[in-house]
Amino acid sequence: MSLEKQDLQKLQTPLLILAAVIIAVISLFGAAQYYNQNQELALQNQQNLLNAARQRYQLSGAEKDMIVEYLPKYQMLISKGFVGEEQRIEWVEHLREQHKTQKLFGIKYSISPQEKYTPVFAANLGGFTLNRSVMKLDLDMLHEGDLLQLIEALTSSNSAPFILRDCEIVRLNPASQMSNQLIANLHAQCELDWLTLREPATSQVSSAP
Numbered sequence: 001m002s003l004e005k006q007d008l009q010k011l012q013t014p015l016l017i018l019a020a021v022i023i024a025v026i027s028l029f030g031a032a033q034y035y036n037q038n039q040e041l042a043l044q045n046q047q048n049l050l051n052a053a054r055q056r057y058q059l060s061g062a063e064k065d066m067i068v069e070y071l072p073k074y075q076m077l078i079s080k081g082f083v084g085e086e087q088r089i090e091w092v093e094h095l096r097e098q099h100k101t102q103k104l105f106g107i108k109y110s111i112s113p114q115e116k117y118t119p120v121f122a123a124n125l126g127g128f129t130l131n132r133s134v135m136k137l138d139l140d141m142l143h144e145g146d147l148l149q150l151i152e153a154l155t156s157s158n159s160a161p162f163i164l165r166d167c168e169i170v171r172l173n174p175a176s177q178m179s180n181q182l183i184a185n186l187h188a189q190c191e192l193d194w195l196t197l198r199e200p201a202t203s204q205v206s207s208a209p
Helices: 006-078 086-100 146-157 201-207
Strands: 107-111 129-141 163-170 188-197
Touching: 006 146, 086 107, 086 146, 129 163, 146 163, 146 188
Parallel strands: none
Antiparallel strands: 107 129, 129 188, 163 188
């Protein structure tokens, strides 16, 4: 069976319509695929945002619990002068108070400028800076117990922590002449490291007016 020219002319229009329909179907299928991919990508982005928001919410809850747990302890360290600016006046007042309370002989002291301190036992301070101020003490004593009582009193008082770094005790009187009378039998030279934590710089900047 052969198609004549007249028959081909009759089929030309239906064939063009069929070709147009096929092209339209293919275009619609491609557009549908492109739309689905975009929708999947948008859905994935929304899911990622949701997961990130859920994680931030969980972290905020954990941070809140941590703040509730540790804030009182942190405030106590601030009140004792361990966190923040050093409190030299308070240190000296504690020293004078103990000198008066325990009726010690005269005490001479000096405090060096504050400096950064990096001890082995405090390798990770979480952004805080540990500083120390060295206090030198010179005092006469009736016996060794005077020094022990003074250090214990300074330790138990509401003040910043310190480290007794060095102490040298010498006799003022020969052992044969030492007595319990109210005269100085011993002399001590000691060095204390008063410790102070400084908050991270970012915290200090954010708290500035």
